[in-house]
Amino acid sequence: MKTRTLRPDKVNVITLGCSKNLVDSENLITQLQANDYEVGHDSNDPANIVIVNTCGFIDLAKEESVNTILDYADRKSRGEIDRLYVTGCLSQRYKDNLEEEIPEVDDFFGTMELPGLLARLEADYRHDLIGERFITTPEHYAYLKISEGCNRTCSFCAIPLMRGEHVSRPLEELVRQAEHFARTGVKELMLIAQELTYYGLDLYKKRMLPELLEALAAVEGIEWIRLHYAYPSKFPREVFEVMAAQPKVCNYLDIPLQHGSDAVLQRMRRQVTRQDTTDLIRYAREVVPGIAIRTTFLVGYPGETEEEFEELCDFVREMRFERLGVFQYSHEEDTRAYDVEDDIPAEVKAERAERLMDIQREISYELNQQRIGEVMQVLIDRKDGDHYVGRSQYDSPDVDNEVHLPADEAYLRTGDMVTTRVISATEYDLIAERVVE
Incomplete structure (x- = not known):
């Protein structure tokens, strides 16, 4: 028997996946609050409406998203919630399948369908709120999404399928949002995008990340600006000059490199060679002494031989990255790599990931020991x-x-x-x- 509504007009937004998804949830919460909804984020408090913002990046993320939807669908069947909506990357990519498999969901929305989701909740999309955002992070830091989508052609990546082509946000709009954050007590801005270095090409016909950094650094109250998710090919090296000259720009760069073997990089369609990357990292360290380079690598890509994996290990030993993470290849439908056999066994992928992290653990320990006394x-x-x-x-x-x-x-x-x-x-x-x- 259906129970009565626990708390009318109370919404709980559940966020899965990366910081870019978190920003989308924060924008959704901002809009709902402006429409007089009471909203919780990943809350245990009772709510009669649940919105699940999903991730569809790799197999584990998709599994977590599906399990979360099923959990709330079951709660709806038991009468614990009244309405259930799903948005985000998984919904964008697999909407038709999800509608068929999980009919308990009231509606599915893609990554760019915020106005439609709001309309379903009889809420108006408030254009005057652009530049303002409720944050779910601790109040002293916030993520600033500078663009949406990606024009890169990496063979393993499904992000363009879920997020579309690259669209930069106007520089003035980003500065206004930074000013709003500063007024609310935010000290650290983390710039995020699917691809930071492409910023500005669509709007200004040139890469504008250096100019954006200068403009954000001028915002009073902001003390740190951090760069996430850059791309090594055609990297605008002026960024390092700004980083060296501007104290507010952290000596930090998150730049996923994916591999250290030219053969694998070519199959991945990364448009960059190992030597290109080596030259870029060396230039960064020359211009910004002490810069912390964070990167991620992908092991188990189709056809990756033991010799190619060892090239990656040698690359990590040579470059001695300050921060490093490892992903295991996930065979994603509709990507270019999906047409190639996923021929690396799961246990080999896991073993290679662990070996690479063993190398990094030793490097990280040695680099941290050098900081004693600093x-x-x-x-x-x-x-x-x-x-x-x-x-x-x-x-x-x-x-x-x-x-x-x-x-x-x-x-x-x-x-x-x-x-x-x-x-x-x-x-x-x-x-x-x-x-x-």
């Missing part, structure tokens, strides 16, 4: 037991190193920027003490 600024994210936990300019939330400070030395607040000295280190964390200035 004085650095740390942004406090939270208190955890008897320690404060924060990050240096070389680290992004959730994926990179953290800095731990004893809580009994001083009272600190979330969002405080403090001067510290590193006193010890592990593979992925630094232990520091506060320096009284």
